[in-house]
Amino acid sequence: MPPPRSSAAPTLAELRRLTESAGGAAGAAGPDAAPTLPFGVAGLDAALPGGGLALGALHQIHEGGPRGRYAATAVLFAGGILARLDGPVLWCLHSRDLFAPALARVGLHPDRVVYCETWRDAEVLPAMEEGLRHRGLAGVVGELTRMALTPSRRLQLAAEGSGVTALVVHRLCAGEAAEPEPSAARTRWRVAPAPPEGIDRRMDRRLGRPRWRLELQRCRGGAPGGWIVEACDAQGRLAIPAVLADRPAAPERVLRRAGR
Secondary structure, three states: OOOOOOOOOOOHHHHHHHHHHHOOHHHOOOOOOOOEEOOOOHHHHHOOHHHOEEOOOEEEEEEOOOOOOOOHHHHHHHHHHHHOOOOOEEEEEOOOOOOHHHHHHOOOOHHHEEEEEOOOHHHHHHHHHHHOOOOOOOEEEEEEOOOOHHHHHHHHHHHHHHOOEEEEEEOOOOOOOOOOOOOOOOEEEEEEEEOOOHHHHHHHHHOOOOEEEEEEEEEOOOOOEEEEEEOOOOOOOOEOOHHHOOOOOOOHHHHHHHHO
């Protein structure tokens, strides 16, 4: 949960000061380059154009399973991505349940996060668009229940213009369809906790990193697929569990969506 707002708490108006000190690192690759952020997981990076997650673009992250409304795993996945980028992060909140110590465990220190209290989708979208104009940000996160095609196009254009990466973390309400709406996002991900397997079950529960089932549902110019990975570590990095290193998961239902 973010700290209570005080007169000294950073606001959207102070982003100019924060981004000036960041030096515009997010767009440092130049106008002709297409910078990417590799995950360090060979099969996953091979499925993505350029060998990694496209920076200066819009990406959607959905939480799988019955607790999608809380999006705890999706939040950690987003935090791990941003932990490996330089600069402050603008996080547009959907509710007051963002747990800052959990973000710190995946490498995103709370001191880097500017919390923007936007409780409705209609408020999140313009706040994200405003944040994406500040080139020194590492990224902009918006927690949404829904995102229509036109707002997604605006966010994608804003991200392309500044070089700042935009991440939308979807929180599904009870009874809402799990299938996302069409959007202009460069990629669409689904992430959910994955139970340990076989003889490693007891060891994983006591000592190992949690496992996630990570699905790339849609990727412009890439190949959808699925992987069992170890959750982000303290540097925001994923890993393939040792017992699964030669056995990536590619759920059949994900591949059937590839033509959409």
